[in-house]
Amino acid sequence: MSESSQFNSLMTITTRPPLTMVSGQGSWLTDHTGTRYLDFIQGWAVNSLGHSPQVVVDAITRQAARLISPSPAFYNDQAIRLADLLTANSCFHKVFFASSGAEANEGAIKLARKWGGVHRDGAYEIITMVNGFHGRTLATMSASGKPHWQELFEPKVPGFIKVPLNDLTAAAAAITEKTAAIMLEPIQGEAGVVPATPEFLRGLRALADERGILLIFDEVQTGMGRLGTLFAYQQVGMEPDIMTLGKGIGAGVPLAALLAKEAVCCFEPGDQGGTYNGNPLMAAVGCAVLEELLKPGFLEHSTAMGMRLHCGLEALSHTHHLGEVRGAGLLLALVLPNASGDTIVELSRDKGLIINAARPDTLRFMPALNVTADEIDTCLRILDRIFSTLEKEN
Ligand SMILES: *Cc1c(COP(=O)(O)O)cnc(C)c1O
Numbered sequence: 001m002s003e004s005s006q007f008n009s010l011m012t013i014t015t016r017p018p019l020t021m022v023s024g025q026g027s028w029l030t031d032h033t034g035t036r037y038l039d040f041i042q043g044w045a046v047n048s049l050g051h052s053p054q055v056v057v058d059a060i061t062r063q064a065a066r067l068i069s070p071s072p073a074f075y076n077d078q079a080i081r082l083a084d085l086l087t088a089n090s091c092f093h094k095v096f097f098a099s100s101g102a103e104a105n106e107g108a109i110k111l112a113r114k115w116g117g118v119h120r121d122g123a124y125e126i127i128t129m130v131n132g133f134h135g136r137t138l139a140t141m142s143a144s145g146k147p148h149w150q151e152l153f154e155p156k157v158p159g160f161i162k163v164p165l166n167d168l169t170a171a172a173a174a175i176t177e178k179t180a181a182i183m184l185e186p187i188q189g190e191a192g193v194v195p196a197t198p199e200f201l202r203g204l205r206a207l208a209d210e211r212g213i214l215l216i217f218d219e220v221q222t223g224m225g226r227l228g229t230l231f232a233y234q235q236v237g238m239e240p241d242i243m244t245l246g247k248g249i250g251a252g253v254p255l256a257a258l259l260a261k262e263a264v265c266c267f268e269p270g271d272q273g274g275t276y277n278g279n280p281l282m283a284a285v286g287c288a289v290l291e292e293l294l295k296p297g298f299l300e301h302s303t304a305m306g307m308r309l310h311c312g313l314e315a316l317s318h319t320h321h322l323g324e325v326r327g328a329g330l331l332l333a334l335v336l337p338n339a340s341g342d343t344i345v346e347l348s349r350d351k352g353l354i355i356n357a358a359r360p361d362t363l364r365f366m367p368a369l370n371v372t373a374d375e376i377d378t379c380l381r382i383l384d385r386i387f388s389t390l391e392k393e394n
Pocket of ligand 1: 099100101102103105133134135136185189190218219220221222246247
């Protein structure tokens with residue numbers, strides 16, 4: 001099949017292998033030729049319950065027949081139920097739903113600016129992290145710290161001050177009377193699974209309290225059980241003022257959320273909204289996903305699977321003289337001794353395993369949270385064979 005004839009009515013936004021995915025079940029994805037792949041990307045840490053999980057199929061089918069969209073001008077029972085579930089299981093009091101992580105983060109930025117306007121004499125600046133990633137809208141690209149985005153789509157949205165991750169002194173020095181908030185990912189996902197240290201996160205909390213500014217956690221990638229607890233902040237023994245969720249909350253459908261403490265909620269009618277925000281079809285899926293994660297033993301299972309993958313990757317690294325294993329839960333990375341990431345990704349796909357190179361020298365693993373021990377062992381076996389073959393060739 002030729003790339004030009006097959007794919008040329010889709011706008012080019014990235015390079016993709018010449019495969020078309022047609023179906024999926026659990027940890028397995030099937031292409032147009034019937035080839036099956038063990039999927040350790042899962043829609044980019046999105047399919048928290050694997051491909052086409054029955055609870056999501058049921059929730060969509062049931063809700064689609066009941067009510068798809070009454071318009072954002074009315075309350076609907078599914079959005080209320082999901083907001084109640086989220087606030088009952090987190091430290092937050094209020095929720096605004098969105099359709100993507102970037103949109104939830106836009107909402108967080110707007111809420112922080114509104115809060116700064118109302119409570120901090122017009123403060124609007126937000127301190128964000130070098131190499132951070134918050135999405136692809138203009139404001140969230142401006143908030144992101146990806147070095148090669150710096151020249152893109154100028155002029156950017158002003159008001160984002162970048163400091164290095166885990167540098168508390170730099171963060172403290174960046175705070176001025178114009179600062180409204182600090183915003184970061186507890187683990188930088190797109191940067192290659194780079195964790196903020198618990199000391200840094202607790203230090204930021206203390207700093208925000210001391211200086212009277214807000215702390216925002218972008219948990220689009222780390223939230224909804226990805227790290228073994230429902231949210232990453234729960235592992236650090238502290239609470240942000242605002243948190244955003246995306247990816248795993250929809251288990252594959254477009255759903256995201258902005259959560260905030262009561263004292264921070266200062267949007268007035270007309271400040272925030274959107275046609276699809278809180279629509280019951282997506283909210284019903286969110287409820288099904290969260291109810292699944294809250295079932296006894298679910299998060300314990302994904303924690304155990306994260307450990308199994310972590311240990312297995314460390315053993316691989318030891319055997320084949322690779323680099324460190326980073327991350328937590330089922331968001332893990334293996335550092336390679338050279339920039340062979342893309343090669344390993346391709347060799348893996350040829351052997352039926354889908355993984356991602358978050359950086360040229362970093363492999364990233366984000367399987368479904370209900371991945372099985374057998375599936376993890378299969379992934380490790382395939383990688384072991386690839387590294388052994390490469391060693392023989394050299
Ligand atoms: C993926 C991601 C986003 C963007 O989410 P989209 O749904 O792609 O808009 C934002 N922040 C983090 C930390 C992410 O991993």
